[in-house]
Amino acid sequence: MQLFIQLMMNGIVMGCLYALIALGFAFVYNTTRIFHIAHGALYVAGVYLFYTFYNVLEVPLVVSILITLPILALIGGFLDWSVHQPLDRENSSLLVHLLSSLGIYIVIVNLIAMIYGNETKIIFPGIQKTFQFGGIILTSIQLLTAVVFLIVFAGILLLLHKTDLGKKIRAMRDDPELLSVLGVNTHGLRLIVFSLGAVLAGIASILTGMDVGMDPHIGFSAVLNGAVAVIIGGVGFFEGAAAGGFIIGLLQSLIIWQTSARWEEAGTFLLLIIFLLWRPQGLFSSGQRAEEVTV
Amino acid sequence: MNYLFHILVMINIYIILALSLNLLVGYTGLLSLCHAALYGIGAYITTLLLIHTGLGFLPSLLMAMVGTALISLIVSIPSTRLYGDYFVLATLGFQIIIFAVLYNWISVTRGPYGIPGIPRPAIFGLIFNSVPAYFLFSGILAGLCAWLLYLIKTSPFGRALKTIREDETAAAAFGKNIPRLKNTAFAISAGFAAVSGALFAGYMQYIDPTSFTVMESVLILSILIIGGTGNLKGPVIGAVVMLLLPEILRFLGMPDSIAANMRQIIYGLVLIILLRYKQEGLAGVYRFQ
Numbered sequence: 339m340q341l342f343i344q345l346m347m348n349g350i351v352m353g354c355l356y357a358l359i360a361l362g363f364a365f366v367y368n369t370t371r372i373f374h375i376a377h378g379a380l381y382v383a384g385v386y387l388f389y390t391f392y393n394v395l396e397v398p399l400v401v402s403i404l405i406t407l408p409i410l411a412l413i414g415g416f417l418d419w420s421v422h423q424p425l426d427r428e429n430s431s432l433l434v435h436l437l438s439s440l441g442i443y444i445v446i447v448n449l450i451a452m453i454y455g456n457e458t459k460i461i462f463p464g465i466q467k468t469f470q471f472g473g474i475i476l477t478s479i480q481l482l483t484a485v486v487f488l489i490v491f492a493g494i495l496l497l498l499h500k501t502d503l504g505k506k507i508r509a510m511r512d513d514p515e516l517l518s519v520l521g522v523n524t525h526g527l528r529l530i531v532f533s534l535g536a537v538l539a540g541i542a543s544i545l546t547g548m549d550v551g552m553d554p555h556i557g558f559s560a561v562l563n564g565a566v567a568v569i570i571g572g573v574g575f576f577e578g579a580a581a582g583g584f585i586i587g588l589l590q591s592l593i594i595w596q597t598s599a600r601w602e603e604a605g606t607f608l609l610l611i612i613f614l615l616w617r618p619q620g621l622f623s624s625g626q627r628a629e630e631v632t633v
Numbered sequence: 634m635n636y637l638f639h640i641l642v643m644i645n646i647y648i649i650l651a652l653s654l655n656l657l658v659g660y661t662g663l664l665s666l667c668h669a670a671l672y673g674i675g676a677y678i679t680t681l682l683l684i685h686t687g688l689g690f691l692p693s694l695l696m697a698m699v700g701t702a703l704i705s706l707i708v709s710i711p712s713t714r715l716y717g718d719y720f721v722l723a724t725l726g727f728q729i730i731i732f733a734v735l736y737n738w739i740s741v742t743r744g745p746y747g748i749p750g751i752p753r754p755a756i757f758g759l760i761f762n763s764v765p766a767y768f769l770f771s772g773i774l775a776g777l778c779a780w781l782l783y784l785i786k787t788s789p790f791g792r793a794l795k796t797i798r799e800d801e802t803a804a805a806a807f808g809k810n811i812p813r814l815k816n817t818a819f820a821i822s823a824g825f826a827a828v829s830g831a832l833f834a835g836y837m838q839y840i841d842p843t844s845f846t847v848m849e850s851v852l853i854l855s856i857l858i859i860g861g862t863g864n865l866k867g868p869v870i871g872a873v874v875m876l877l878l879p880e881i882l883r884f885l886g887m888p889d890s891i892a893a894n895m896r897q898i899i900y901g902l903v904l905i906i907l908l909r910y911k912q913e914g915l916a917g918v919y920r921f922q
Contacts, residue, residue: 608730
């Protein structure tokens with residue numbers, strides 16, 4: 339029982355990370371319908387940029403984060419500006435966007451691997467400080483992850499529901515064409531959406547890197563888990579993406595508990611396929627099948 | 634000299650993979666990301682039959698083709714109900730699940746330890762032991778596959794697939810059974826992927842699951858897209874270009890550790906650029922619209 343609760347707690351912390359990745363993915367996917375595989379590359383770029391500032395150049399921790407995240411935002415916006423917007427002008431299909439995004443992923447990840455090598459890097463060497471709560475042990479990074487998630491999630495909800503920008507983002511989700519008719523600069527808005535997504539990927543990857551370290555290839559399973567979270571939570575529904583992240587986190591803990599860690603990705607995708615077949619609109623949205631929601 | 638023939642053998646193997654995937658991507662319009670898994674299943678079935686039953690190479694190959702085609706139905710029957718990126722994601726999911734099975738089902742596949750000691754193919758007493766002989770053998774099989782796929786492409790069945798690609802609703806209106814056509818195309822494609830698997834197993838004489846990862850599926854798909862889809866020429870040119878490229882880097886004197894990444898970066902850039910400026914690839918006919 340003790341072990342079960344411990345694993346569930348780990349699952350919730352993992353869920354926080356997946357929820358952050360999923361929210362970042364959702365910013366792009368919900369509004370543009372681009373299957374943003376490059377999100378995984380931004381995830382990797384985030385933690386390696388942080389590593390460069392904090393471990394290599396020995397910049398203070400908070401400053402490193404404050405430099406890394408804006409750079410990531412710029413890269414995220416640049417990807418849309420340089421690749422996806424030109425494709426859009428030629429009315430390319432979403433599959434072309436997906437494949438181009440895959441191309442971006444391959445380029446960025448291999449650039450990073452070329453610079454830093456394929457081996458695992460550690461940000462904080464040594465043993466982390468732990469806290470006990472009635473027999474449940476959490477590391478300081480795990481606690482930090484939970485706190486950061488709560489703050490960021492609250493921030494996203496405020497942004498989406500209380501600000502003008504959030505209203506525009508939700509409007510773009512519903513009908514980008516109508517939004518541009520109303521005189522909103524949707525191109526600029528897309529750059530913001532891509533940048534926000536990149537920042538969220540960076541936050542999640544820096545937290546992961548602090549906890550367990552990283553190698554250049556962690557991005558692919560990160561973006562896949564994020565995408566699955568968005569779909570099972572319900573495309574178009576930002577809160578759903580977070581919920582999907584927690585479901586995947588808990589599911590993976592259960593799988594690790596019952597079998598071995600090598601099945602965890604297969605479990606996530608089995609869940610996805612079950613959802614695609616029986617509830618393709620996701621847990622929380624209702625009505626249309628997600629693939630039929632028009633862009 | 635063996636080095637040159639080694640590359641040619643690998644090109645033959647990838648030509649069959651790209652041609653068989655072309656049946657899905659180029660003719661039917663289904664962007665599948667689990668081709669490496671099917672390739673792997675073909676390799677494993679051939680290997681297990683060769684090692685445990687004492688069957689010859691050709692019977693093992695035929696049984697692997699049928700077996701892989703049947704297993705592919707597990708992937709295609711749920712996936713072909715989906716469209717667009719959902720289809721891609723579902724096939725990607727099966728790729729990851731099949732890889733996990735190959736990796737974890739240790740009693741059958743020996744998991745990460747792999748299966749060594751696969752005998753070289755022998756047909757009618759001829760053993761293809763040297764690399765040049767294997768090139769000849771794989772070349773004959775690749776030619777045979779290309780010919781069969783050409784027959785399929787020009788058959789009424791092939792034309793029906795093209796109709797699905799161009800306009801699925803119209804095809805349905807003509808009374809075509811869309812799911813059955815898609816699943817059949819998937820099974821045929823998987824059967825041909827198994828030929829590559831068998832050739833790979835017989836050539837390397839050792840297989841483990843790491844040859845059949847998601848990234849391998851991505852590579853096969855990039856070969857096809859860079860070469861071009863919708864005809865026979867595109868996949869062949871794609872395989873030749875994509876497999877010769879890293880060798881050119883080697884000749885330029887790039888250290889191996891960087892060359893592997895450099896190769897991937899070039900693949901990625903070529904993919905992005907072609908999708909932007911020349912969607913039909915180097916020699917294909919079909920644009921993704």
